[in-house]
Amino acid sequence: MEYLYEKVSYLKGLADGLDISEKSKEGKLLLNIVDVLDDMVDALEGIALEQDEMAEYIDYIDEDLSDVEEDIYDVFDEYDEEYE
Secondary structure: HHHHHHHHHHHHHHHHOOOOOOHHHHHHHHHHHHHHHHHHHHHHHHHHHHHHHHHHHHHHHHHHHHHHHHHHHHHHHHHHHHOO
């Protein structure tokens, strides 16, 4: 995600270096596009963090489910052996 921040920062620097002004229609458009890109990168970063948290949570649930399956199947295996 860092590369996106770098690219947007580069665009901001380029806009400053080219002395793009909000006085012209085109300048206003370009500067607003760069601002929207910056907001999008921030939103993507938030989504990536949430996804990492969800993945960790799912791993915990999977581990718990594995423990429950182990306990249940062990009980059923013992139950089946009694009837053989």
